[in-house]
Amino acid sequence: MNASPSAIAGPDPVADLVAGLERLLRDFDRCYERRPMATTIVLTDFLLPYLRDLYRTFDGDIALALVLGEIGHASTRRFTEAGRRDALDLAEADLRQMLGSLRPCNALSASLASGVPRETARRKVQELAQRGWIAEHDGGWVATAKAGETFVPAFNREQARRLLATARRLVELLGRG
Numbered sequence: 794m795n796a797s798p799s800a801i802a803g804p805d806p807v808a809d810l811v812a813g814l815e816r817l818l819r820d821f822d823r824c825y826e827r828r829p830m831a832t833t834i835v836l837t838d839f840l841l842p843y844l845r846d847l848y849r850t851f852d853g854d855i856a857l858a859l860v861l862g863e864i865g866h867a868s869t870r871r872f873t874e875a876g877r878r879d880a881l882d883l884a885e886a887d888l889r890q891m892l893g894s895l896r897p898c899n900a901l902s903a904s905l906a907s908g909v910p911r912e913t914a915r916r917k918v919q920e921l922a923q924r925g926w927i928a929e930h931d932g933g934w935v936a937t938a939k940a941g942e943t944f945v946p947a948f949n950r951e952q953a954r955r956l957l958a959t960a961r962r963l964v965e966l967l968g969r970g
Contacts, residue, residue, distance in 0.1 A: 867898035897933025
């Protein structure tokens with residue numbers, strides 16, 4: 794009997810995590826209803842430090858974080874739209890090159906998407922531009938390389954690490970009989 798290549802290479806933690814997530818998502822409501830309080834505790838262990846980090850990074854101005862997030866998300870949304878998931882599989886250098894053609898987002902769109910009042914969003918756009926985190930482009934705003942340099946190296950790395958740890962804890966917690 795021949796062993797499969799994966800059996801020879803050993804366990805694949807990514808495949809195991811994905812398989813666990815897929816099982817939970819198929820029957821999430823039933824799994825959640827068995828452990829709602831424990832789930833809340835695990836989520837809080839991720840969300841509170843995340844919110845504290847945002848608060849510190851944006852000098853206590855969560856509205857500023859929301860407006861920047863919406864502008865950045867609107868600018869890059871085409872990379873994750875249905876049918877475009879392949880863009881995320883590109884080599885990092887190719888993805889960076891694609892980022893040179895970002896879609897602009899205006900202050901009104903950032904306001905509507907974030908829930909931040911229109912006039913507040915307009916002021917936050919001006920502040921983000923002063924910080925060099927966004928720039929005018931084709932009648933709207935796009936995130937700049939400076940914004941990427943501020944968040945991608947350390948902030949996003951730590952958030953992604955903690956999010957994966959939280960996902961693992963949720964798979965373990967909710968996957969129990």
